[in-house]
Structure formats: C-alpha cells, structure tokens
Amino acid sequence: MISPAIEQLMREHEDTMMIPAENVANVIKEHPLEHALLLLSQAGYSTIPVLDREDHFVGLLSLNDIVKRMLGINGIDTSNLEELTVADVMKTDVPVMRLDAELEDVLHLLVDAAFLPVLDKDGVFRGIMTRREILKAVNYTFHTFERKNQETKLIFHANSSR
C-alpha cells in the first residue's frame, strides 16, 4: 500500500490529475487513416484516443501504427493508407481506468503507458490521466512532505520544551 500521508498529498492534486475529454484531441474509428495522420501531425501528439460516434472509448491510434502501414515494397508510400480507416490500425488491447480507480493501481499502470484513458461505467471516454500530470503531483508531494515534516517537528519541540 501507499503511505497514507503521501497519498493524502497526492490527492490534493486530484482535481487536475485528469485532463478532461473536452481538452483531449480524439479520432472517430470510422475516419479515413490519412485524415487521422493529418490530425495527429497537426495536434503534435504521437498517440490519440479513438472513440465511436457515441463517445465510447474503443482504442488508441499512434503515429507509429500509421507510418508502419505506409511501408511498402518500394519504401514509404502514403497511397498504402487509401481505403484504410482508423479501426483497421488502432490498438484495442490497452489499459484503461475508471474515474474511481485507486491511485496505487494508476501509478502501476502508468509505468507501461504514457497515459491512461479514463472511462465511466458505460465505457464513455471522460479524459486521460498522464505521466506528466502525475509527475506534477509527485513533485508537489516530495516538496510538501518535507515542509509538513518540519512543521510536525516544530510542534513536537514546542510541546516538549514546555
């Protein structure tokens, strides 16, 4: 288990740990792959969530997945993308989390994933939790822990000198 004192400090960042769906670029699974490549390139992301038309999370699409499909016998050729949709290339076997997931589980899953899609109980995409946001909370926790520790010592000394 995570130290309760540490978990409490981490949870002070809870509100900002998840980037809400409205601030996360996504693609629809029926979209042409070339459209998705343009969107990823313009957004500057390497991986993007894939949704169906009812906002359910269905997978992840990475720039690497698309570029690999462009490799033909004559090198790289974007015409290899014609007639492919996002659904043909996306990865569906990816870790996801619920809104009420335990911090401990989230931290373990983020070792092997740069971000976790956050879903509600109906599988609707609600946002992402990223290594970046977690690291911000870790920085806060590492620094604040020492300050709180010092405050506790001061209280202890004040009491013991009475």
Next chain:
Amino acid sequence: MISPAIEQLMREHEDTMMIPAENVANVIKEHPLEHALLLLSQAGYSTIPVLDREDHFVGLLSLNDIVKRMLGINGIDTSNLEELTVADVMKTDVPVMRLDAELEDVLHLLVDAAFLPVLDKDGVFRGIMTRREILKAVNYTFHTFERKNQETKLIFHANSSR
C-alpha cells in the same frame, strides 16, 4: 527541497534510472530523413536522440517533425523528404541533464519532457532518463516509505514499553 528521507529512497533506484546509451536507438545528424523515418517506425519510438559522428548529442528528432515535413499542397507526400537530412528537421533547443544532476531538477524538467538526454562534461551522449524509470522509483518510494514508517513506529513502541 525534496524530503531527505524520500530522496534517499529514490536514490536506491539510481543505478537503473538512466537507460545507458548502448540501449537507446539514435540517428546521426547527416542521415537522410527517410532513413530516420524507417528507423523510428521500426524501433517503435516517437522521438529519438540525434548524435554527431563523435557521439556528441546534437538534438531530438520526432516522428511528428518528419510527418509535418511530408505535408505538401497535395496532402501527404514522402517525396517531400527527399534531399532533407536529420539535421534539417531535428529540434536543438531541448532540455538535457548532466550525469551528476540533482534529482529535484530532473523531476522538474521531466514535467515538460518525456525523457532527458544525459550528457557528460564534453557533451557526449551517455543515455536517457525517462518519466517511465522515474515512475518506477516513485512507486518503490511510495510503498517503501510506509513500510519504513511502520518499522520506525514498532521500534518506538518497543522502546517505550520497556
């Protein structure tokens, strides 16, 4: 500052925090961009360190940087990559760290970078420090901290019951 007790636990992972240069794929700045695209795609990375022929770190090349150069007036065209080298597209204004960097500084830099190139005093590329490896150390620290805390309490109780 970071709590010394926490920093000590983080440093127990120090040996594995950096991925050494020999285990990190890289490209040479003079290489043709299409060659780099194939290498990135095959390695499955989205960003890769760029070195000169004497192993000095000179920049980072991302799949996104290359795909953006493929965008022409007629959509995506790999022929736009012809005659471009890695040096034409790489980013050179990127955060790096020294082997003896403070953990506190590393943790702050990793908020805005997925990994940091680690250089020696001559600028030679020695490896990378990643959010992933840091997160492993954070997981260890968060768990071990509680165990050590419990042990301290047990010692305290054993002493006070004498």
